[in-house]
Amino acid sequence: MHEKCGVVGISLSDRGAARPLYYSLYALQHRGQEAAGIVTHDGFQQHDHVGTGMVGDVFDQEDLDQLNGPNGIGHVRYPTQGGLGACCAQPFSVSFKSGSLGLSHNGNLVNTDEVRQELADLGHAFTSNGDTEVIAHDLARNLLEEDLVRAVKSTMSRIHGSYSLTIMHDETVLGVRDPQGNRPLCIGELEDGYVIASESAAIDTLDGELIRDVKPGELVVLKPDGSGYDTYQLVERENTAHCFFEHVYFARPDSVINDELVYEVRRNLGEALWNESGVETDVVMPVPDSGRSFASGYAEAAAEDGADVEFAEGLMKNRYVGRTFIMPTQDERERAVRLKLNPIKSTIEGRSVTLIDDSIVRGTTSTQLIELLRDAGAEEVHVRIGAPPIVAPCYLGIDMATREELIASDRSVEDIRDHVGADSLSYLSIGAITEALGKDDTDLCLGCVTGKYPYDIEGEERDRDVTRPTIGSPASADD
Numbered sequence: 166m167h168e169k170c171g172v173v174g175i176s177l178s179d180r181g182a183a184r185p186l187y188y189s190l191y192a193l194q195h196r197g198q199e200a201a202g203i204v205t206h207d208g209f210q211q212h213d214h215v216g217t218g219m220v221g222d223v224f225d226q227e228d229l230d231q232l233n234g235p236n237g238i239g240h241v242r243y244p245t246q247g248g249l250g251a252c253c254a255q256p257f258s259v260s261f262k263s264g265s266l267g268l269s270h271n272g273n274l275v276n277t278d279e280v281r282q283e284l285a286d287l288g289h290a291f292t293s294n295g296d297t298e299v300i301a302h303d304l305a306r307n308l309l310e311e312d313l314v315r316a317v318k319s320t321m322s323r324i325h326g327s328y329s330l331t332i333m334h335d336e337t338v339l340g341v342r343d344p345q346g347n348r349p350l351c352i353g354e355l356e357d358g359y360v361i362a363s364e365s366a367a368i369d370t371l372d373g374e375l376i377r378d379v380k381p382g383e384l385v386v387l388k389p390d391g392s393g394y395d396t397y398q399l400v401e402r403e404n405t406a407h408c409f410f411e412h413v414y415f416a417r418p419d420s421v422i423n424d425e426l427v428y429e430v431r432r433n434l435g436e437a438l439w440n441e442s443g444v445e446t447d448v449v450m451p452v453p454d455s456g457r458s459f460a461s462g463y464a465e466a467a468a469e470d471g472a473d474v475e476f477a478e479g480l481m482k483n484r485y486v487g488r489t490f491i492m493p494t495q496d497e498r499e500r501a502v503r504l505k506l507n508p509i510k511s512t513i514e515g516r517s518v519t520l521i522d523d524s525i526v527r528g529t530t531s532t533q534l535i536e537l538l539r540d541a542g543a544e545e546v547h548v549r550i551g552a553p554p555i556v557a558p559c560y561l562g563i564d565m566a567t568r569e570e571l572i573a574s575d576r577s578v579e580d581i582r583d584h585v586g587a588d589s590l591s592y593l594s595i596g597a598i599t600e601a602l603g604k605d606d607t608d609l610c611l612g613c614v615t616g617k618y619p620y621d622i623e624g625e626e627r628d629r630d631v632t633r634p635t636i637g638s639p640a641s642a643d644d
């Protein structure tokens with residue numbers, strides 16, 4: 166499981182925000198399973214409850230009962246900076262002279278150390294080495310001298326990297342998306358209020374209506390009485406850097422991002438995969454869960470072309486096993502794949518199989534599954550992948566940390582085929598991705614498949630003219 170984080174913020178007219186926040190965190194659970202938390206404000210004071218584990222483990226009835234107030238924010242976390250455990254569970258809270266602040270972050274800053282050092286020199290004390298704490302302290306400092314909108318703008322002019330944030334300042338809930346819109350964030354309307362969330366599936370869960378995506382560089386301020394919201398375009402950039410992997414893997418298929426249903430995007434990618442490298446076998450089967458929409462698009466396109474292929478489920482997933490990706494050792498990761506997926510022999514035995522998945526990262530899943538399918542009697546196993554080879558790390562919030570871990574960083578496709586033991590292996594082209602997303606490559610972050618990034622990252626090449634802010638003294642919001 167590759168994870169990141171999920172954020173949410175809610176303002177309601179006349180009921181507590183805790184339960185709707187709890188439900189929406191459940192809807193975003195796939196984005197982070199390491200920790201969860203909620204912060205609310207009742208008009209007088211802030212209440213918070215954060216802990217490690219899945220949403221269902223972190224909150225009980227009593228916890229939700231004490232989270233009073235119609236305004237609040239929530240978070241599900243997979244750590245990228247600042248360590249594991251309760252220390253760094255979010256929303257991250259700070260109280261300061263002019264009020265209280267809670268902050269939920271999805272993304273990853275690439276200039277954390279510079280900003281932290283400067284704040285430390287100014288007297289701020291930090292409890293972790295994470296990026297979220299740095300954003301919270303910077304904002305709290307700006308709020309001592311500036312109004313809310315200018316304070317957010319000042320912080321945005323100093324931090325560099327990816328961030329979709331929900332923020333609770335006293336009783337006001339805000340949403341902010343980084344100027345290049347790397348991570349998703351959207352606004353929705355409820356019967357009695359408004360919600361800001363990483364994915365629209367969270368809005369659906371609350372019976373709300375998606376209004377639109379928060380624009381890159383935009384600040385959304387919800388009215389604390391749930392009656393509406395104001396928006397401020399704080400930073401404008403010519404190009405965006407949406408993470409293509411959100412559409413390919415992370416987001417739920419039932420979420421809408423950039424006005425497109427993720428399920429349909431994945432089916433289109435499956436169709437493109439058939440057009441680019443289709444192979445006629447007895448059966449086409451997905452690697453569940455994320456391979457499913459690709460496989461259905463692929464099989465439908467194959468059928469339209471008159472290919473005689475059957476679409477079938479050949480691997481059953483044990484829904485109680487997750488997170489193969491963060492098992493500490495390779496041995497444990499391999500065991501977990503076997504625990505997670507079990508073959509249905511009758512659809513496999515004596516047949517040629519095309520196995521469809523969204524991605525190969527370390528290669529653990531494909532290697533294990535091909536062996537499993539051969540043990541179950543598959544005569545041939547062809548692998549088709551709905552993304553290009555992942556050749557470089559993600560610095561913007563995904564747990565694909567080093568080149569050494571990535572099977573494609575120093576191997577050709579033929580070497581990978583040999584390594585995973587497939588009869589044939591093809592990946593989707595970058596062109597098919599940009600086409601399916603309806604974007605130029607200058608509007609996407611393709612860093613993990615090109616090795617060139619739309620952010621200024623130390624030691625890496627850039628794919629555009631972008632520089633990190635020079636940190637020296639707190640910037641002014643006037644510029």
Ligand SMILES: O=P(O)(O)OC[C@H]1O[C@H](OP(=O)(O)OP(=O)(O)O)[C@H](O)[C@@H]1O
Pocket residue numbers: 166167452453454455456488489490522523524525526527528529530531
């Ligand atoms: O090459 P690897 O390092 O093994 O990683 C790639 C695998 O990880 C993901 O699956 P995940 O375990 O998240 O299951 P899901 O598709 O059900 O989310 C992805 O869909 C691949 O199957």
Ligand SMILES: NC(=O)CC[C@H](N)C(=O)O
Pocket residue numbers: 168169170171242243244245246247253270271272273274295296297562563
């Ligand atoms: N996965 C994420 O989006 C992580 C958010 C933040 N960088 C943290 O480590 O907590």
